[in-house]
Amino acid sequence: MAKLINGKQISAQLLEQVSVQVQQLKDNHGVTPGLAVVLVGEDPASQVYVRNKIHSAAEAGIRSVEHRLSADTSQAALDELIDKLNRDSEIHGILVQLPLPAHLNEDDVIAAIDPLKDVDGFHPLNSGALAAGQSGLVPCTPLGCMIMLQQTHGDLSGMTAVVIGRSNIVGKPMAALLLQANCTVTIAHSRTRDLADVCRQADIVIAAVGRAQLVTEDWIMPGATVIDVGINAIELDGRRKLVGDVDFNSVEPIAGAITPVPGGVGPMTIACLMKNTLSAARMQLSIPD
Structure with missing residues (x-):
């Protein structure tokens, strides 16, 4: 049974840290x-x-x-x-x-x-800085994923990671952050041949493609960490249900750690937006972190 990576709990801790630092900025x-x-x-x-x-x-x-x-x-x-x-x-x-x-x-x-002021981290200058390994504002969802991975594993050096999805919002910046953490990174997408086999080689799988329950148990190496960025609405037994890009019920017994949907990446994205807003204020005022 996989360890559940609790985005609600980690995001609450992050928001508390941001709150303390915001108060310090006000006071000082x-x-x-x-x-x-x-x-x-x-x-x-x-x-x-x-x-x-x-x-x-x-x-x-x-x-x-x-x-x-x-x-x-x-x-x-x-x-x-x-x-x-x-x-x-x-x-x-x-x-x-x-x-x-x-x-x-x-x-x-x-x-x-x-x-x-680009707290989403989407501006071309911020995207370029991230790709070059320079400082700048980082997209909130990939930043939240990295915080969860680092809390789960500590040092990520040498781990293999597959990012499913190549969007400018999640896939590409996620790959850049993993590279900075010394992972060996593959970006997979709709044109990738034998996508399931590519994913089975990875210590870390980031699913960010927007296809409900695409990733199943035969895609995952036993013990791998699975971060599910997707959020999709489906009809199940006549009711609307939110699910991720990962088939949680089939993957959870195989994975070593996994995020749920909802309650995983989503809360981290919002907490990282607050972290970025604080960072932006400091940068504009030339106040070091």
């Missing part, structure tokens, strides 16, 4: 980190995510400001808001909730955010 420098959250449209899932982020910000002592825009907001209007937030010295982090309505260009929006 008179600064409260500020996070601006921009939501365009009425996507139900995005509204839930934004609500959870605002709640976590309050828990960490971070001042949050919400900007809710209609679904027909123009690119020019959104760019104008981002420019205003970039110039606001009391806002240290800017998060534009994705996905955006189809008429808006997500790449342009990400590029418009000041890299020092």
Whole structure:
């Protein structure tokens, strides 16, 4: 039976650490980190995510400001808001909730955010810094995965890792972080030949492809650590259920450690957003960690 990697518990510990450091920033420098959250449209899932982020910000002592825009907001209007937030010295982090309505260009929006305020870690300058092994703001989901892996294993040096998925949001930055931790890394994707066999060679499997219960027990080497980034809604016995990219029930008896869905990576993503907001404030004020 695998060890359950409890994202709720680890994220609560991380939020507590961030809260203490935020209070120190207030006490020593008179600064409260500020996070601006921009939501365009009425996507139900995005509204839930934004609500959870605002709640976590309050828990960490971070001042949050919400900007809710209609679904027909123009690119020019959104760019104008981002420019205003970039110039606001009391806002240290800017998060534009994705996905955006189809008429808006997500790449342009990400590029418009000041890299020092890019708490999602998606700006090309931050992506490039990560790829080059330099300091910068790191995407929250991969950062959360790394924290869970390091708490589970300590030193990851020499371990083999397979990342299923090559997105700019999870797959590519996840691979970069694993490389920095001295893992031997394979990025797998829809064109990978014999994907199951590739995964069976790995000490660590990160599933981030967005296909419900894709990874089954015959994909996993006995004792491997499995991090499930996916969150998919399926119908089961007439009820809507959230599942990951991993078939938890079949994989859990084989794996050495595994994250659940929900309650695994999700809470860590939000906690790392708060960690990034604190880091962004420090960078802008030239205050070392």
